[in-house]
Amino acid sequence: GQNIDQPTEMTATEGAIVQINCTYQTSGFNGLFWYQQHAGEAPTFLSYNVLDGLEEKGRFSSFLSRSKGYSYLLLKELQMKDSASYLCAVRDGSGGYQKVTFGIGTKLQVIP
C-alpha cells in the first residue's frame, strides 16, 4: 500500500514564496505528480518527477528525493488565483500495475 502525507492547510501572502511538502511510503515508486484543484473543479496537472532533483516550470517548481520519500512544490510570486488545493500523487508500479494514489491535498490560501 501507499501512505502520502501533506499539510492540510497553508496560508501565504501575495507575492511571496510558499513550499508545500509531501512525504510518501510506497513499495514500487514510479513517479510523483503535483496537481492543482480549485474549489468545485477537477484537478489539473502541474508537475511530474521520477528522478531526484528539481523540475522548474515558470513560477512552479517541484523537487524529489527518492531516498527520503520526500517531495515539495514551490510556488513563487504568489498570486491570488493560486488559492487552491495542491494534491501530491504517487505512482506505484509494483504488481504489474501503475496505480496512482493521491494525498488528501493541501489547501493554500493566498492573502493580500
Place this chain on the structure above:
Amino acid sequence: GAGVSQSPSNKVTEKGKDVELRCDPISGHTALYWYRQRLGQGLEFLIYFQGNSAPDKSGLPSDRFSAERTGESVSTLTIQRTQQEDSAVYLCASSPQTGGQETQYFGPGTRLLVL
C-alpha cells in the same frame, strides 16, 4: 471534444436506488481511473483499468460498487442500493499508455446526491 467527458454532470437519487455513471476517456488513452471525492476531502481511489489487463479494484468500498470498461473506450461505474454516504463527486481520469510521464487528465466529475 478532446477532453475527458462524464455524464451525468449531476445526479440526485433516492436511497436504495441504483445509479450508473459514465466516463468517456480521451481517445487513445489506455489507462482509466475512477476516484471519489467527498465534500472538502481528498481524492479516494476506486478502480483502475489498464488496457486489457485485469482491473485493480482494490479501492472499491463495498460490493455495491462495480465498474466496467469496454476495451479502451467508455467506462461505467455502477452503485447499487445507494446510501447517503455515497454522496460525493465521482471523478474519472484517463492517461496514455504507460511508459513515460502519463499525466492523468480529469473529467469534470459527476456530482451525486443521495437523499
